[in-house]
Amino acid sequence: MVKTLNKLIFTELRGRTVSVLASGNRVLQIGTAPDREDCALGTICVGRVRNIVKNINAAFVEYRPGINGYYSLAENRFHLFADGRDGSSPLKNGDEILVQISRAAVKTKDAVLTSKLSLTGQYGVLTLDGSGLGISSKIRDAGWKEQMKEWWEEEARGLVSGLSGTGLPRAGFILRTNAYGAPLEAVGLELSGQAERMARLLENGRCRTAGSILYQPESFFVRSAMDVRKDETEEILTDLPDIYQELQEAAGDGFQVPVRFYMDSYPLSALYRLDAALDRALGRTVWLRSGGYLVIEPTEAMTVIDVNTGKNTDKKTASETYLKTNLEAAEEIAVQLRLRNLSGIIVVDFIDMKEKAQNEELMRRLRQCLAADPVKTVLVDMTPLGLVEITRKKTLRPLHEQFSRSEKNR
Structure with missing residues (x-):
């Protein structure tokens, strides 16, 4: 085929x-x-600490004039001070630090900022988080992974060694799925260019005022x-x-x-x-081939998906009908999460099945379908009530927010 x-x-x-x-x-x-x-994801700015809130272990940093972002002190234990101070020094109100937008602002929530700066290329991501070499979980070739680990230790690590003076433990590099099968020379050339760009960026941050943009990712x-x-x-x-x-x-x-x-x-x-595809992607109901359907309800806290047999008229036992509908729903749910860019916590109420083997088959199918998503998506478990929990990494706004916002601005 x-x-x-x-x-x-x-x-x-x-x-x-x-x-x-x-x-x-x-x-x-x-x-x-x-x-x-809007400042795009990945934008790096010089920010000024406006308020440190100890009870939530976080700071609010003004990264653009009049715009604050959320900066977790639990996740950012090292800071990139614009004045060159050691990164382990305690943070105070008024400090100027280099930050990157790691999550866009959503409704009433501020953008999330991080000191773990990163530059994304076609083959890999250069990071300042002390992670060493990372490899996309979607690459399963053990032999290739070993080859890349040797390449990192023998050649690539030296390309980023000059960044060790930033106050962070060390620079790291995450190989993306696109790196699989690419020439090592091309991957190394990209990493070298990223390291040079990061070094210039860190140096420029020392002579720029708060609110300045040091780096904007590609369009x-x-x-x-x-x-x-x-x-x-x-x-x-x-x-x-x-x-x-x-x-x-x-x-x-x-x-x-x-x-x-x-x-x-x-x-x-x-x-x-x-137009028709967008209407379907913004709609509440999604019909399945068998006649069953999904009801998708995004809420402030989570997205809830309900699976129903609907018009399914297969001449099978109820048990077989439920399994078939659930398996078809699992495939469609994976498609809808990506299409609608749904993220955070997703709870799915599949049709209740009594047999343990059928539930295990459903979970295997759902896990397999979710694995194809380029955004990190995790099938957590099925609760005692039969609800299936999924988490999907938050990046951009969900589709319904993107278009509702544009309609208001027109």
Whole structure:
């Protein structure tokens, strides 16, 4: 069976510039470009400590004029003081420190800031967190992992040794999935460039005022293009001239798939039926092929998903019908989490099944489906009440917030 390759599409949809990952006629993922006034994830600034709150072991740091972020003192035990002080010195109100946005602001919650600065490339992430070498959990080739560990000890560690004077234990490097099978020379060249950029950034931080931006990651479009893999994606497609030009200029950084400008008079959004796909992605109900359906309810604290048999008319026993519906629901839930960019705590109420073997089969299927998600997603367990707990890493706003916000601003 021939594998259907994805297409990464950049186009306009309901007044927003969107990134769409499509496989055949199905939309797998929709994301909107951040507003211009927003600081993108990964932005590094000089911040000023405005308030230290001891009872929550955290500080609030003004990283842009009039905008504060949450800075956990439990997670950030070393600080990058702009004046060059040792990173283990206690933090005080008025201190200026280098911080990076690790999580965007969501509704009433401030952005989350970290002192564990990182620079993300196509093959790896340079970090200032003392982690040494890390390897994506999606890479399972034990032989390749051993080869990369040797490469780190014999060659790569020396490329980041000059960053040890930052007040942190040592620099680290996390190999992304894209690094698997890439030439070592290319990975090493990228790491060397990242180390040089980080060194300049740390030096510049000493002579910049609070609120200054020291580093901004590549644009939303370039980052999205850099993340796709040639074994999964056929091409990058856009009908927006400015974005096409930006991607062409950035292509020297090593996109793995070709970029094509769509010139047909029939709009891309209509060709891929993106309006209808967005309506489904924002809807409360998702129908399954068997006639069953999901009800998806995002709340402030968590997302709740209910599985129902609905119109399932298979001539099978109730036990078989429940299992079939649940297995189909497991596959669709993995798709919906990614499509809607749901994160945090997700609780799923599957149809109750009495047999232990059937519940074990369901959990295996769900775990397998969630493993394909590029965002870290963990299947926690099934509770005594039969509820399944999932956690998914928070990055960008969920899709329903991205579009509700854009509707208000129009």
